[in-house]
Structure formats: C-alpha cells, structure tokens
Amino acid sequence: PTVDSVAITSGTNMLNNFLNAADETGSSDVVSATVTFSEDVNKTGTPKLTLAIGSDNETATYDSGTGSRPLVFKYTIQAGDNDTDGISFGADAIDLDNGTISDPAGNNAILTHSSVDNNSSYMVDTEAPRVDNFTLSDVALKSGDNGTVTLGFSEVVIGFTAADITNPNGALPSMLSDDNITWEGTFTPTANQVDATNTLSLSANSYTDLAGNNGPSATFSNYVVETRLPTLSGVVITSATGVQNSFVNAG
Secondary structure, three states: OOEEEEEEEEEEEOOEEEEOOOOOOOOOEEEEEEEEEEEEEEEOOOEEEEEEEEEEEEEEEEEOOOOEEEEEEEEEEEEOOEOOOEEEOOOOEEOOOOEEEEOOOOEEOOOOOOOEEEEOOOOEEOOOOEEEEEEEOOOOEOOOOOOOEEEEEEOOOOOHHHHHEEEEOOEEOOOOOOOOOOOEEEEEEEOOOOEEEEEEOOOOOOEEEEEOOEEOOEEEEEEEEEEOOOOOOOOOOOOOOOOOOOOOOOO
C-alpha cells in the first residue's frame, strides 16, 4: 500500500476557520488529520503524524481507522500554537514510532508522500488581541469642542462597540471601523462640567478576536473637561470721585 493523500479533515469548536487552545471551560480544540492509503491497512503500536503549525512541528497521534484505507490522527491545540496561513505537512510526515502499518497480507506500507500546502480552513490563533493605540485627539475639552477617540488593535476584533469604553463627563455614541482593527468615534464633553481627572477605559473580555480569544482592558489618561461657562454674579459701583453727600455731579 502507498499513501494516496494526507489532509486536515476536521476541527472541534472552530470559530471563523480558527482553532484555539483552552477557553474558559478548559477545553482545547482538537484537529484531526487523515492519511488515506491505496488499500486497507492495519496498524500496530501508535503511529504519529507531524503537523506544521506556523514555524513549529507538532505531533498528532493515531486515533482510529485500522482495517480501512484512512487512518485518523489527532492533535490537541496548545497555548502558543499560531498559524495565520493554515496547518500544513512536510514531506514524509508519518512516523511508525516502532509500530507498523501494513496491508492484510502483511506488506508494509510505503510511507513516502509529498508536502501538503497550508490549509486556510484550519488556521490557529491562541493569542489574545493587543491594544496598540488608544488616544483622544483633544485632551483639554471646552464648551463646543469635540475629540476623536482612536482605538487600534493588533488584529481583527468582533463584538466590540462604543459601550465597551467608559467615558466620564462625555458622550461617545459609536465607534466605527473599515477593517475591524482601527476604530474611531466622536467624543463630546458634557455641558456645564469642570473635571481635570478623566480617563477613557476599555473593558476586558467585552470583545474577542476571530478565534474567540478575549480582549484585554486598556486605559487612556488623562483628559480635562471644562465646559462650565462664566456667569455674571452682580454689578456694583465700587468708587467715584468728587462725591458729596452720596451724590456725584458734573464738572
């Protein structure tokens, strides 16, 4: 028997074609790879299959299939695994590990095969998105002023809205983006306020990347709101020259 094909065939709990490591439930995604032979094969021991995940080689172990053409190998995604192009295979990725793969007549399988290109349907992302930029264009806001809030992430995020930003003494009704990486919104200070210690705060875990990794918190400080207009408290005459008996007169 010879190797007809080597391919990634399934992944558990995937989001947007991404596999991920342990989430809040403690469950990591599992990727299955199938080696299909030219005829039925049996195996002894526990053969292994090398997956190329990013720049690292990882080992999938035999799971099922003896007595048939396809043999299935499984690998559990680990923290630190990342591959934005998709999992691939180098040439001759099958390792018998002191076992055997043979047909029912006892003929050992020929395990050579060509490399397999990246499969973009099975990418890997185990890292949380970063906040690379969080700014307010005007940090001394007076009556009639507006400021632009800019928030830049390291990758595409989903589930993010302006409500994820706490913005004291002002209104930030929306945050918009063309690429879901860099977001902008208009901040309008609250009228009739004076406060020199204000901070924009982004809530943690209120948004995720495409793989479902929770986003971190972030802050921008400090901005001043001074929108209270001066008022007239009173008009009084404080002095005059040539006063006689509380009267002033012409020259």
